[in-house]
Amino acid sequence: MNTPIRLHIENQVAYISLNRPEVFNSFNREMALSLQEVLKKCAEDNQVRAIHLTGxxxxxxxxQDLKEVTDPALNPGFKAILEEHYNPIVKLLREIPKPIVAAVNGVAAGAGANIALACDIVVASENAAFIQAFSKIGLIPDSAGTFFLPRLIGFQRASALMMLGDKVMAKEAETLGMIYKAVPAEEFENNTKTLAEKLAKMPTKALALTKQALNESLTNNLENQLALESKLQIASAATADYKEGVTAFVEKRKPNFKGE
Structure with a gap:
């Protein structure tokens, strides 16, 4: 049976693939709900220390799969699409206490683009493109696009891309600061897997606390952020990985982090 979401775990990395290639991995209700379940599973699995998301x-x-929203028998309605599909996905991506790499292998349009941008690190094949396609069909950007994109590239550029619906190729996205980096297509798969495996070997709790600090920085003032940094640094210093990191530094060896 063909599943809309593929998952396999290797070297403490959860490899998640959106699996509707015949429609360019556009979301229908089944795929959206399946992705949520897989993300929750990865969040709870102690053997998973990093997540790699691709198509x-x-x-x-x-x-969004427009065939679903134009079929009266299938259309769940925009309220359900946002509140039951995309919004929970974005929240999971930000709340999971593990680093998530979006490996953008091809076009990322509409909600697909914004779900990628909600991940911790975005790496794209040079052949990939990002498109805020909403205005082309009379909609507004969703899936937290209006939240993240202006913070990544600035208000003016975000406004223009959202209103005009211009295609942004991966190299330009890197230059704009929209993504971490673009890599040649022939190096893409190995590059993103190597990155995810590197993250999986790092101090997982410290990375989770870093993610929390970044999340809260989006709404905190300076005083609150400094207080949060103090709180989270004390928590980081209490981990076994911190002790291992310091010991390894003193002993001039590579640390062996356990994610504890």
Whole structure:
């Protein structure tokens, strides 16, 4: 049976693939709910220390499957699409206490683009493109696009891309600061897997606390952020990985982090 989400775990990395390549991995209700379940499973699995999210076939994700919303028998309605599909996915991506790499292998459009941008580190194949496609069909950007994109590239550029719906190729996205980096297509798969495996060997709790600090920085003032840094640094210093990191530094060896 063909599943809309593929998952396999290797070297403490959860490899998640959006698996509707025949429609460029566009979301229908089944795929959205399945992705939520898989993300929750990865969050709870102590053997998973990093997540690698990509798409099967030529695309990362083309956003919402418009056939679903134009079919009266299938259309769940925009309230359900946002409140039951995309919003929970974005919240999970930000709340999971593990680093998430978005490996954007091809086009990322609409909700697909914004779900990628909600991940911790975005790496794209040079052949990939990001498109805020909403205005082309009379909609506004969703899936936290209006939250993250202006913070990544600035208000003016975000406004223009959202209103005009311009295609942004991966190298330009890197230059704009929209993504971490673009890599040649022939190096893409190995590069993103190596990155995810590197993250999985790092001090997982410290990375989770870093993610929490970044999340809260989006709404905190300076005084609150400094207080939060103090609180989280004390928590980091109480971990076994901190003790291992310091010991390894003193002994001039590579640390062996356990994610504890």
């Amino acid at each position: 099967e076939g030529k695309a990362f994700c083309a956003g």
